[in-house]
Amino acid sequence: MQSTLKVHYLVVDPDYAGQRLDNYLHSRYKSLPKSRLYRIIRKGEVRVNKKRVDPDYRLCGKDEIRMPPLKEEKKIEKPTKINLDLSKILNDAVLYDSKTLMVMNKPSGLAVHGGSGIKIGIIEALRIMHPQQKFIELAHRLDRETSGCLLIVKKPSILKEVHRLLRESGDINKYYLCLVKGRWPKNLIKIDKPIEEKSSMTLFKIIKTFKNTTLLEAKLETGRNHQIRIHAKSAGFPIVGDDKYGDKDFNKFMKAYGCDRLFLHAEKLSFNLLGEKISVNAPLDDALKKCLERLGK
Helix, strand or coil: CCCCCCCEECCCCCCCCCHHHHHHHHHCCCCCCCCHHHHHCCCCCEECCCCCCCCCCCCCCCCCECCCCCCCCCCCCCCCCCCCCHHHHHHHHHHEECCCCCEEEEECCCCCCCCCEEEEEEHHHHHHCCCCCCCCCECCCCCCCCCEEEEEEECHHHHHHHHHHHHCCCEECCCCEEECCCCCCCCCCCECCCECCCCCCEEEEEEEECCCCCEEEEEEEECCCHHHHHHHHHCCCEEEECCCCCCCCHHHHHHCCCCCCCCEEEEECCCEEEEEEEEEEECHHHHHHHHHHHCCC
């Protein structure tokens, strides 16, 4: 969308009710850097119904958004095609597909969206692969190195409902597999520790104990950024391959077992959507399977 030097207004379509303000604006002003978008929101230059709001404000139908005069930003060329290898990888990764949503087994190393030097992410690639689909949006995000269940929505009304489910604790069950350094205590089944002053809770279950690592199932009770990684580190058992919160020396040691990436995998996603029960399991990729086999030996 081209910017102007005049104040202008947006009226929120009811289909987008429940979406965060920052996400809504970012999808409409793709050439506007995120840093600048957050800055004008924080300064109160963006108003909703004539009031200052935070970036995480949840929009309501018919909300009126005031946008300040915006200088013309450098136009970003949108990719119009992707290579056949990426197209095949994404097609092979689809676990569930319907008229309203899709779940894929996201490969490690692929970003879910473009930005920060990445020209194209999974969501942009899917839009190119499915030009007839008017609406394709991420329902949530996974870190670039995290693999597993990624939920994509094809209708604004469904995105609104999924976001409602995500806000309600327990309405969407998200289970992860992670391999951590050390032997996880049997009695450590819950970590309830705030992240950036927001309540955060993860439930842990031991799947298998190895000589100096433990395979865990982690169930998210809240959805904070890097939650499992931060909680595992806070307990003294960082996730193998974590280059931000992990043990660098131990990560080097684990490369001998074939684990040269973050061992965090979104294994299962289950929820009820408008009366339909959806449950999807994503198998581990070959690299992580081989790592566990070597540890078992």
